[in-house]
Amino acid sequence: MKTLFDQDLKVVNVGLQSFAANITAAGGEVTHLSWSPPAGADAALGWTLANMMGHPRVEEANRIAYERYLAAQPRLVDFVLAREAIPALARERRILHSGPPIAWDDMCGPQQGAITGAIVYEGWASTVEGAEKMAASGAVALEPCHAHQAVGPMAGIISPSMPVWVVENTAAGNRAFCNVNEGLGKVLRFGANSVDVLERLRWLGSEFFTSMQAAVRGLSDPDLKPLMAQALHMGDELHNRNAAASGLLFKRLTLSLLNSKLDNGMIKRTLAFVAGNDHFFLNLAMAACKSMSDAAHGVPGSSMVTVMARNGVNFGIRLSGTGDQWFQAPANPVNGLYFPGYTIEDAAADLGDSAIAETNGLGGFAMAASPAIVQFVGGTPADATANSRRMLSITLGNNPAFTLPALNFGGTPAGIDARLVIDSGILPIINTGIAHKKAGVGQIGAGITTAPMECFNPALAALAKTLQGSSSAPVSAV
Amino acid sequence: MKTLFDQDLKVVNVGLQSFAANITAAGGEVTHLSWSPPAGADAALGWTLANMMGHPRVEEANRIAYERYLAAQPRLVDFVLAREAIPALARERRILHSGPPIAWDDMCGPQQGAITGAIVYEGWASTVEGAEKMAASGAVALEPCHAHQAVGPMAGIISPSMPVWVVENTAAGNRAFCNVNEGLGKVLRFGANSVDVLERLRWLGSEFFTSMQAAVRGLSDPDLKPLMAQALHMGDELHNRNAAASGLLFKRLTLSLLNSKLDNGMIKRTLAFVAGNDHFFLNLAMAACKSMSDAAHGVPGSSMVTVMARNGVNFGIRLSGTGDQWFQAPANPVNGLYFPGYTIEDAAADLGDSAIAETNGLGGFAMAASPAIVQFVGGTPADATANSRRMLSITLGNNPAFTLPALNFGGTPAGIDARLVIDSGILPIINTGIAHKKAGVGQIGAGITTAPMECFNPALAALAKTLQGSSSAPVSAV
Numbered sequence: 001m002k003t004l005f006d007q008d009l010k011v012v013n014v015g016l017q018s019f020a021a022n023i024t025a026a027g028g029e030v031t032h033l034s035w036s037p038p039a040g041a042d043a044a045l046g047w048t049l050a051n052m053m054g055h056p057r058v059e060e061a062n063r064i065a066y067e068r069y070l071a072a073q074p075r076l077v078d079f080v081l082a083r084e085a086i087p088a089l090a091r092e093r094r095i096l097h098s099g100p101p102i103a104w105d106d107m108c109g110p111q112q113g114a115i116t117g118a119i120v121y122e123g124w125a126s127t128v129e130g131a132e133k134m135a136a137s138g139a140v141a142l143e144p145c146h147a148h149q150a151v152g153p154m155a156g157i158i159s160p161s162m163p164v165w166v167v168e169n170t171a172a173g174n175r176a177f178c179n180v181n182e183g184l185g186k187v188l189r190f191g192a193n194s195v196d197v198l199e200r201l202r203w204l205g206s207e208f209f210t211s212m213q214a215a216v217r218g219l220s221d222p223d224l225k226p227l228m229a230q231a232l233h234m235g236d237e238l239h240n241r242n243a244a245a246s247g248l249l250f251k252r253l254t255l256s257l258l259n260s261k262l263d264n265g266m267i268k269r270t271l272a273f274v275a276g277n278d279h280f281f282l283n284l285a286m287a288a289c290k291s292m293s294d295a296a297h298g299v300p301g302s303s304m305v306t307v308m309a310r311n312g313v314n315f316g317i318r319l320s321g322t323g324d325q326w327f328q329a330p331a332n333p334v335n336g337l338y339f340p341g342y343t344i345e346d347a348a349a350d351l352g353d354s355a356i357a358e359t360n361g362l363g364g365f366a367m368a369a370s371p372a373i374v375q376f377v378g379g380t381p382a383d384a385t386a387n388s389r390r391m392l393s394i395t396l397g398n399n400p401a402f403t404l405p406a407l408n409f410g411g412t413p414a415g416i417d418a419r420l421v422i423d424s425g426i427l428p429i430i431n432t433g434i435a436h437k438k439a440g441v442g443q444i445g446a447g448i449t450t451a452p453m454e455c456f457n458p459a460l461a462a463l464a465k466t467l468q469g470s471s472s473a474p475v476s477a478v
Numbered sequence: 479m480k481t482l483f484d485q486d487l488k489v490v491n492v493g494l495q496s497f498a499a500n501i502t503a504a505g506g507e508v509t510h511l512s513w514s515p516p517a518g519a520d521a522a523l524g525w526t527l528a529n530m531m532g533h534p535r536v537e538e539a540n541r542i543a544y545e546r547y548l549a550a551q552p553r554l555v556d557f558v559l560a561r562e563a564i565p566a567l568a569r570e571r572r573i574l575h576s577g578p579p580i581a582w583d584d585m586c587g588p589q590q591g592a593i594t595g596a597i598v599y600e601g602w603a604s605t606v607e608g609a610e611k612m613a614a615s616g617a618v619a620l621e622p623c624h625a626h627q628a629v630g631p632m633a634g635i636i637s638p639s640m641p642v643w644v645v646e647n648t649a650a651g652n653r654a655f656c657n658v659n660e661g662l663g664k665v666l667r668f669g670a671n672s673v674d675v676l677e678r679l680r681w682l683g684s685e686f687f688t689s690m691q692a693a694v695r696g697l698s699d700p701d702l703k704p705l706m707a708q709a710l711h712m713g714d715e716l717h718n719r720n721a722a723a724s725g726l727l728f729k730r731l732t733l734s735l736l737n738s739k740l741d742n743g744m745i746k747r748t749l750a751f752v753a754g755n756d757h758f759f760l761n762l763a764m765a766a767c768k769s770m771s772d773a774a775h776g777v778p779g780s781s782m783v784t785v786m787a788r789n790g791v792n793f794g795i796r797l798s799g800t801g802d803q804w805f806q807a808p809a810n811p812v813n814g815l816y817f818p819g820y821t822i823e824d825a826a827a828d829l830g831d832s833a834i835a836e837t838n839g840l841g842g843f844a845m846a847a848s849p850a851i852v853q854f855v856g857g858t859p860a861d862a863t864a865n866s867r868r869m870l871s872i873t874l875g876n877n878p879a880f881t882l883p884a885l886n887f888g889g890t891p892a893g894i895d896a897r898l899v900i901d902s903g904i905l906p907i908i909n910t911g912i913a914h915k916k917a918g919v920g921q922i923g924a925g926i927t928t929a930p931m932e933c934f935n936p937a938l939a940a941l942a943k944t945l946q947g948s949s950s951a952p953v954s955a956v
Contacts, residue, residue, distance in 0.1 A: 233850040234713040234722050235883075244712050247725035251753045254732050258746040268736040275729045371883035372711040381883050405713075405849035405859050406884065 038423045045457055048464045052419050057467060061301035065320045066396045066415045069296040072169040074224045074288035079216040083160035085177050086148045093124060094141040098156025098353040099311025100326040101144055104135050108312030108348045110191025113439025114155035117193025121201050122159050128193055146307055149294060150177040151286045151353035154189035154435055163209045167287040169295050176290035178283040180204050190435045190442040211262050211270040218256040224288045229402055237370035238285040239354055239363030240377055240431040240446055245281035250274050289360040296320050303463055304396060305416040308359045308451055312351040317455045319418055322462050329454030334434050336447015337378045348437040350449050355430050361399050361414025364429035365391045368406040377431050377446050387429050394420040421456045516901045523935055526942045530897050535945060539779035543798045544874045544893045547774040550647040552702045552766035557694040561638035563655050564626045571602060572619040576634025576831040577789025578804040579622050582613050586790030586826045588669025591917025592633035595671025599679050600637050606671055624785055628655040629764045629831035632667035632913055641687045645765035647773050654768035656761040658682050668913045668920040689740050689748040696734040702766045707880055715848035716763045717832055717841030718855055718909040718924055723759035728752050767838040774798050781941055782874060783894040786837045786929055790829040795933045797896055800940050807932030812912050814925015815856045826915040828927050833908045839877050839892030842907035843869045846884045855909050855924050865907050866891060872898040899934045
């Protein structure tokens with residue numbers, strides 16, 4: 001003891017910074033380490049977490065889920081009308097939207113605006129006002145895309161007569177669907193529903209539909225995973241930057257269309273539309289991602305996150321081991337770059353199914369691939385690389401099929417483990433577009449946000465319940 | 479003095495490492511700094527360099543030359559047969575080659591192989607053997623591309639009936655020319671001259687020529703500088719990686735061809751050829767670069783390097799202020815990745831005019847834009863970034879039109895100053911392909927090399943001579 005007091009103290013302080021400040025004030029030397037208790041110091045949740053960490057059944061379930069994710073081979077197999085791909089859309093008046101389930105009255109402006117636009121597009125009402133009344137009356141069923149193996153960016157509207165990409169994971173045979181990217185400016189997915197928006201949708205559902213279906217059916221190389229891997233080496237992160245992937249797809253579509261018997265004018269208008277939109281590939285990346293994480297879904301005991309999605313009010317997640325149950329919390333604000341004339345005051349809350357990219361290790365998780373993205377979403381190239389590195393703390397591994405040159409060709413962090421999120425307090429980072437909170441205005445910026453911790457806590461508790469009474473022996477492969 | 483010996487010595491050693499080693503051996507503490515005298519300790523050259531550093535006439539000349547380089551706006555204005563673009567090719571049997579001037583007997587295998595191939599292609603001889611005799615007899619004039627505002631990668635062969643890209647720097651009106659990239663494998667530029675190589679050349683000079691001329695003449699956006707800038711944000715360095723730029727060009731060509739009245743089959747075959755070659759844009763990048771550095775050429779007193787080129791034996795440079803004089807030295811070996819079955823023993827010496835990319839701040843100078851390039855040329859992504867940073871020590875500035883995301887959107891180092899190369903001992907770094915030393919084999923790898931210092935020393939001495947007797951007053955703008 002005497003020795004201790006005779007020598008200079010070297011103190012390491014862990015946790016509350018004020019303890020360190022006191023030592024410094026008294027002239028002492030202290031190294032402070034940031035730390036806060038896991039599970040937000042919630043004792044019950046902390047106990048659950050402690051039981052789940054290293055739990056053999058969870059470990060084995062995660063191994064199976066993650067392997068299925070890694071094995072997935074998304075292929076662009078068709079381009080059809082939504083009612084042909086999703087039988088539920090053919091049976092009654094039904095429209096799919098992004099994010100977890102939500103009632104019409106609770107929806108944000110852009111989602112309501114997009115739904116009324118879709119109702120007019122379908123011819124169920126002749127005016128936007130009539131469409132609003134119809135939606136409010138409950139005469140149109142509103143359900144999440146995710147309830148039908150589908151995804152949609154921003155408002156995420158899929159109505160029966162809209163064409164959808166059909167992506168099949170050839171490793172497991174499951175299919176996923178996504179609508180068509182309309183471009184930037186006033187578009188349905190950002191809540192716009194004016195005459196020109198609907199006219200574009202009608203063209204996409206007619207001439208474009210015919211030629212793109214021929215293009216897709218005639219593709220000599222329909223595999224999307226190698227294309228996405230290549231785009232990650234060309235500055236895309238495949239959520240807010242899709243310029244390279246769109247260009248690679250454009251090449252394939254062009255060669256296919258030139259082999260078709262279609263009219264030259266049709267081919268020209270179709271390709272000009274694709275060439276004019278550097279985000280065109282986003283919706284294909286989303287369908288590919290949905291097919292990959294659906295492959296990992298439904299493994300009892302798995303704490304792997306297979307869905308992250310937002311409806312402009314709430315953020316919702318699903319875990320592989322808790323089936324189709326949603327775990328929701330109010331969406332976090334988006335720290336972004338706003339177009340001239342707009343501020344965060346004008347912004348809708350975080351919106352869209354496009355966080356399926358991050359769920360699969362792309363977007364914010366793959367930002368190291370895309371230093372140029374910071375001109376769109378903010379921050380610096382160093383932040384972008386740091387984001388990818390940080391996400392490794394909360395994922396089951398990294399995907400060797402999606403390598404990041406700036407991280408010395410390490411795989412992108414993939415397979416979010418809800419346990420690790422709660423244990424580390426590190427939230428999944430998401431690159432996203434920002435919609436105006438009012439219907440009809442459109443996109444007003446882009447930025448970075450996170451998934452709220454309040455989704456993960458109840459998800460883990462629910463998963464723990466499924467394990468109660470079970471032995472801790474590993475789950476058998478299902 | 480007593481104080482000095484009483485205290486612990488802290489020594490900094492500059493230059494010879496053995497001095498530092500002695501101190502360490504005696505138990506002392508020493509910080510060693512690498513340093514060697516400028517100008518390779520050549521006293522005369524060192525004196526010349528000292529006189530040239532900060533010389534007001536050189537400074538002013540470099541300012542003018544560099545501004546002309548920055549102001550250049552390369553535009554793809556036409557696609558014609560070489561004899562239409564370069565009058566000297568129409569007058570007599572003449573073939574252009576890469577690098578500084580060299581006699582037939584002194585040429586490397588691939589360049590001889592490519593020239594004989596071109597002679598057969600032109601119909602001046604019916605066999606490769608006959609073509610060799612003709613070339614050896616002096617019946618065909620052999621001159622550098624650079625003598626005719628032209629450039630060519632690797633062997634760099636341009637003969638009268640080959641089509642060339644015509645790029646005009648619209649800021650100054652000067653034009654530059656480059657041949658067409660034939661793809662990988664057995665191709666003329668790597669010295670191959672078999673029947674299939676010549677057949678491909680004939681197709682490029684006939685059907686492809688017709689449709690590509692229509693495509694170029696119908697381009698809605700012929701400006702190359704913004705396209706190149708965009709490609710630098712998509713992982714290209716525009717020398718050994720041109721995947722993004724080729725894709726961006728493909729889009730423009732497709733839209734133009736679909737507006738033409740050409741036969742669908744022709745369009746299809748032409749676009750399939752472009753789509754199949756990720757290096758297709760290289761030759762356009764080279765013509766664009768030639769037009770930019772030609773704009774900076776010919777400013778009396780300027781020490782800016784406006785040409786770096788290799789003929790497979792010697793490396794040659796030109797300075798803006800020394801006119802059309804070449805300064806040559808044996809080419810440095812290429813530190814590269816070889817295709818399976820080949821080693822450095824099989825390699826021709828550094829070859830081609832493509833170092834015009836580095837002369838303009840691209841290629842090795844822009845490697846920070848292209849971490850994925852290291853899979854092709856070797857090294858690590860960290861090396862790639864370090865290379866771009868190091869080149870800033872030997873350039874007049876950085877080009878704000880060509881920004882590098884990984885360097886926080888700083889401009890690429892551009893405008894090599896021969897004075898700074900000699901003063902720092904830092905050699906311009908060059909990404910390059912590697913040809914087999916024998917004619918007919920083709921590419922066997924790719925890698926990184928440097929321009930030899932022995933080119934820069936005589937260039938600076940020659941520049942100094944042009945300043946002798948002149949006042950040190952700044953040169954007037956010419």
